[in-house]
Amino acid sequence: MQQRPRKKLEPGVRRRKKFGDKRQFILQKALSVFSQYGFHGSSIEQITTAADISKTNLFYYFKSKEVLYLTILENILNDWLVPIDSFSVEDDPRSALGKYIRRKLELSRDQPEASKLFCLEIIQGAPILKGYLNDELKPLIDEKSRVIQQWIEQGKLKPVEPIHLIFMIWSTTQHYADFSVQIKALTGKDLKNKAFFEETCQTIQQVILDSLVSP
Amino acid sequence: MQQRPRKKLEPGVRRRKKFGDKRQFILQKALSVFSQYGFHGSSIEQITTAADISKTNLFYYFKSKEVLYLTILENILNDWLVPIDSFSVEDDPRSALGKYIRRKLELSRDQPEASKLFCLEIIQGAPILKGYLNDELKPLIDEKSRVIQQWIEQGKLKPVEPIHLIFMIWSTTQHYADFSVQIKALTGKDLKNKAFFEETCQTIQQVILDSLVSP
DNA sequence: GTCTATATGGCGATAGAC
């Protein structure tokens, strides 16, 4: 949004900014509820309590529960595709895969709720995301599988089924977000703990990379 | 379950068996609903439709939705602890871990709904399972971590944080159950496909074991 | 054991005052 500095905002602009801020605030609180209980399992009242507003007020900002939910999902998907986009044939596999693992683990640390919501959606059969999986994710993954295949053909990577390698990276990194409660129960720690984060990242990188790349 | 016209009052034993059979049948149908939508997200009606019985009839077999759900969860946990119990210090790490990975992947293939229900419970904060995690799972995992640590001290395994190794095995194998919809969308296959199962198992074993055990 | 009918409560959503 382009806007030169000024002492006073136009009344309309200021109102619109405030409107947008509050919308964002509600979205954030709603995500934390939906990511725990899913769409059907969450009630409007849980969300309004979390956001400290009235039910009527929420319906002023979002015309229905479904619109609220879809808005959140849309926002999440924007971030979701980014990190894997970052490697290509010219890259060194160890470095590229290592960075990708770290980037995914950072997402698990910084946006654990988005990860959980995504997980809930998939478990429920991806009623909303099915189109996204087929139309956007699949082409991207096919392309990245080809990159991995080329690394193998160039002798830079030991033979491995590319798609399973991708699944392994996804599952191991997302696990620390989706199963954080179990991990907290068994280790007493989570990814917010810097040492634990580094230890986790290093272990996943070590196990996955040492078996596939000659050191 | 189709009911046929009854001829005569069955003897007590057989009636009790029939009672148990129908309970089991309902539990199985209820699991398939709960494992998709979670406790709050599932309705009694969805379950009675799946089991082809009336709502009243369901309440004859289970006195409340909660009892039904708890019964299912209890049944699942019985199986859940078994496979990791199977390795100890005397074992060869490659063989023991390899078998454990295969066993876990078989569980993902044969009981995907149990895996999903467990996943949903954990995401929701494990309100019911918290006690189980602390009282039963943690002691068991601490013990198995010590086994892995001893393998490392004996030089049979390269240095690795035992708990992360366990998390990696859990996450990679359970992923094929919990995210089956995504996997189906991206590969067109699932673990019921024998070739796909073997390919998956082999890849996970290869990646995890080759980096940790000298061949 | 299974049915019809119904009690009871919570939820998503709207109307209308301010």
Place this chain on the structure above:
DNA sequence: GTCTATCGCCATATAGAC
């Protein structure tokens, strides 16, 4: 923009006939 009041629906669970 926010509030109070309320509508209509659907969900869990029960009562009582057969």
